[in-house]
Amino acid sequence: MYHLTALITCLAISVYFWTGMLVAKARAAHGIKAPATTGNPDFERVFRVQMNTLEWMPMFLPSLWLFAIYVSDSIAAAIGLVWIGGRILYIVSYSKAANKRGPGFGIQAFAAVALWLGATGAIAWRLIHG
Amino acid sequence: MYHLTALITCLAISVYFWTGMLVAKARAAHGIKAPATTGNPDFERVFRVQMNTLEWMPMFLPSLWLFAIYVSDSIAAAIGLVWIGGRILYIVSYSKAANKRGPGFGIQAFAAVALWLGATGAIAWRLIHG
Amino acid sequence: MYHLTALITCLAISVYFWTGMLVAKARAAHGIKAPATTGNPDFERVFRVQMNTLEWMPMFLPSLWLFAIYVSDSIAAAIGLVWIGGRILYIVSYSKAANKRGPGFGIQAFAAVALWLGATGAIAWRLIHG
Numbered sequence: 001m002y003h004l005t006a007l008i009t010c011l012a013i014s015v016y017f018w019t020g021m022l023v024a025k026a027r028a029a030h031g032i033k034a035p036a037t038t039g040n041p042d043f044e045r046v047f048r049v050q051m052n053t054l055e056w057m058p059m060f061l062p063s064l065w066l067f068a069i070y071v072s073d074s075i076a077a078a079i080g081l082v083w084i085g086g087r088i089l090y091i092v093s094y095s096k097a098a099n100k101r102g103p104g105f106g107i108q109a110f111a112a113v114a115l116w117l118g119a120t121g122a123i124a125w126r127l128i129h130g
Numbered sequence: 131m132y133h134l135t136a137l138i139t140c141l142a143i144s145v146y147f148w149t150g151m152l153v154a155k156a157r158a159a160h161g162i163k164a165p166a167t168t169g170n171p172d173f174e175r176v177f178r179v180q181m182n183t184l185e186w187m188p189m190f191l192p193s194l195w196l197f198a199i200y201v202s203d204s205i206a207a208a209i210g211l212v213w214i215g216g217r218i219l220y221i222v223s224y225s226k227a228a229n230k231r232g233p234g235f236g237i238q239a240f241a242a243v244a245l246w247l248g249a250t251g252a253i254a255w256r257l258i259h260g
Numbered sequence: 261m262y263h264l265t266a267l268i269t270c271l272a273i274s275v276y277f278w279t280g281m282l283v284a285k286a287r288a289a290h291g292i293k294a295p296a297t298t299g300n301p302d303f304e305r306v307f308r309v310q311m312n313t314l315e316w317m318p319m320f321l322p323s324l325w326l327f328a329i330y331v332s333d334s335i336a337a338a339i340g341l342v343w344i345g346g347r348i349l350y351i352v353s354y355s356k357a358a359n360k361r362g363p364g365f366g367i368q369a370f371a372a373v374a375l376w377l378g379a380t381g382a383i384a385w386r387l388i389h390g
Binding site: 007054058 | 178196
């Protein structure tokens with residue numbers, strides 16, 4: 001079973017859910033009425049925070065699970081926690097200013113790529129060695 | 131096995147696929163040529179319908195499956211059906227007018243949060259009680 | 261085990277990751293500073309390439325895996341490879357001109373729908389025949 005990876009999945013979903021809440025709050029604060037997604041740079045940054053987190057979900061979640069299945073549940077969960085930490089830093093920093101988004105983005109990208117590389121390597125090894 | 135949850139997953143994908151068809155139709159109807167995604171409020175609402183459904187997929191699908199695995203296939207599928215119903219109401223209402231999107235959005239959010247809470251609680255319980 | 265489907269999943273993620281790299285490159289080339297996502301048609305096409313690939317991930321990946329589980333790992337992986345080929349054609353063509361996006365889009369849509377139909381049919385058959 002993959003209890004730790006399952007818990008990290010739920011935590012990652014809650015962080016992503018939070019970005020949607022920030023957009024709803026920014027919509028109200030800056031008077032950007034749906035369906036508009038532009039018109040105020042402070043709103044647009046928060047909207048991009050949500051979109052970018054959405055963009056990484058289909059890379060992060062499948063890589064996390066394939067890593068857990070092919071390598072290790074606990075290592076997958078540990079790297080997943082790094083991804084979540086990087087994401088939170090990205091969300092908080094980018095919401096403040098666009099030029100502060102680098103470090104958080106780098107940390108979460110590093111974690112996601114590590115999960116992808118580990119999973120891909122382990123799958124290839126299994127295919128070759130039966 | 132999780133046959134009911136698997137079927138609900140396919141149904142949810144078909145509802146989401148339908149939002150993409152609505153955008154293609156609205157593109158043609160309002161003469162919004164790709165890659166543009168703005169220029170007509172009727173098109174923009176339909177585009178936001180698709181985007182919002184996309185935004186919820188990485189919350190809904192993993193929560194649905196973790197609920198099915200850790201709690202129950204049939205209860206997961208039943209709550210998943212509520213999510214699909216709420217989504218259809220949201221899609222139809224928001225396509226007509228932005229201020230009609232509330233009830234459908236609320237129903238699908240309630241269902242997704244219920245799946246997330248149930249899954250997270252059951253995973254935590256398993257981790258604590260071995 | 262579903263080693264071939266797991267490998268195709270990693271390949272699909274890498275193709276999707278590449279669309280994000282193209283957007284970062286186009287941002288720099290055309291001087292579109294985050295959080296903006298509009299302002300230059302060459303940038304906007306590349307941005308739509310990424311968004312459209314993102315839009316199809318929640319249809320492609322779950323359909324691929326349900327097909328693998330309910331039908332066959334190797335057939336799922338083969339159709340998944342067609343999806344990846346269509347996507348690459350779509351990415352390369354649409355990045356050049358909006359009116360060239362048709363064939364690649366059609367191929368990947370055909371592959372995704374085939375996976376969805378096969379999975380849905382096999383799940384329904386299992387539910388009926390126990």
